[in-house]
Amino acid sequence: MLFLKVFTESVRQAIAQLTGNKLRTFLSLLGISIGIFCIIGVLSAVESLEDSVQGSLAKLGDDVVYIDKWPWKDNSGDWWEYYQRPYPDHDDYEALKERMPTASLVSYWTVPGVKTLKYQRNTVEGGFLFVTTYELNRMLNIEIGKGRYWSSAEYNGGSDKVLLGFTIAQELFGAIEPVGKTIKMGGRKYEVIGVLEAAGGDLINPLDFDDAIMVTYTNAARFINLKNRNRFGGSVAVKAKEGFSLEQVQDDIRGILRSSRRLRPRENDSFAMNQLSMIADQVSGIFGVLNTVGFLIGFFSIIVGAISVANIMFVSVKERTSLIGVKKALGARQFVILLEFLTESVILCIIGGLFGLLLVVGATMVLNSIFESFQITLSVKYAIFGILGSAVVGILAGAIPAGLAAKMDAVEAMRS
Structure with missing residues (x-):
């Protein structure tokens, strides 16, 4: 019951962040979206390309x-x-x-x-x-x-x-x-x-x-x-x-x-x-390098996005310092405040990740309509990976701001 109340409050605050300063939030979540787009897009494209090539080579017979x-x-x-x-x-x-x-x-x-x-x-x-x-x-x-x-x-x-x-x-x-x-x-x-x-x-x-x-x-x-x-x-x-x-x-x-x-x-x-395995091994090595490159590009984009989300959370903590003090004075414990801000950070990052997945779906549809000989398929595992990855980034980005909010002194927080 307590978690449900904290989650509801976190969702309300996340929506307030999105609607209160649209441009700032958009620019901050852009890094998460681009990072998820790079990682999931490249992984999906490389997997589809590898399946196509390996399927073609399989005609030679193993x-x-x-x-x-x-x-x-x-x-x-x-x-x-x-x-x-x-x-x-x-x-x-x-x-x-x-x-x-x-x-x-x-x-x-x-x-x-x-x-x-x-x-x-x-x-x-x-x-x-x-x-x-x-x-x-x-x-x-x-x-x-x-x-x-x-x-x-x-x-x-x-x-x-x-x-x-x-x-x-x-x-x-x-x-x-x-x-x-x-x-x-x-x-x-x-x-x-x-x-x-x-x-x-x-x-x-x-x-x-x-x-x-x-x-x-x-x-x-x-x-x-x-x-x-x-x-x-x-x-x-x-x-x-x-x-x-x-x-x-x-x-x-x-x-x-x-x-x-x-x-x-x-x-x-x-x-x-x-024999076929000679080419298959070389092809697997090439696609392994492409996967690594795509992952690194996306990883650095996500780091930039995580820093931006952390900045949003620091601003959110500062704007709600007095409210945090009131909650603590009324008996709210540290883990409740911590959970509230962490959940808000995770929700913001998941929203950014969803935008990234929508970009992947859109780009996939456009490319598939242009290149008939090569069709990119977005698998469910990569979609789930994108959402879970966004949630992890949200936890990392919100850990320090949430920790600062949870450790605030109630009296000093209400005075600020």
């Missing part, structure tokens, strides 16, 4: 080892040694496919360059030729929007069948149904058997095939010299079989490739083995 010429991480080694390495090629793919007991899938792809497509009078330039083995759709979960994937007979026979990326198909055919149509590429005729789903609006998309022209390796090998390791960059992907760790898969890959490439025991590996 159970897949990618064999490349260059490592995704730790490029501090001998650059010239990396440069001299051969790109993974179809021979590597065949060696691994035949001898890998720990792999459920092995796939190979290469990008020989850009091509021009023609359909009747329409021409599209700039599409990249993506040459792949049959396992690609299962390795990378390729989604077909229209039509179908190659059949095993079409792959083995090297049929002139092509899959088009979403953008390439739209530019070449417009409103015409592309599946079943015959196009020309490099003087050869191809039947379009499928169109891939649009890559989507992810901020980072490692599997963006919107401009891809996909043909099978067995088809492309008939008119392109794909055996040249240094002319075209290629990659081999190995998906771990259930029950086997990536470490076991990497050990098998190393042994098989060193043998097939005839590397001597003292020679370094002539290939790099990469």
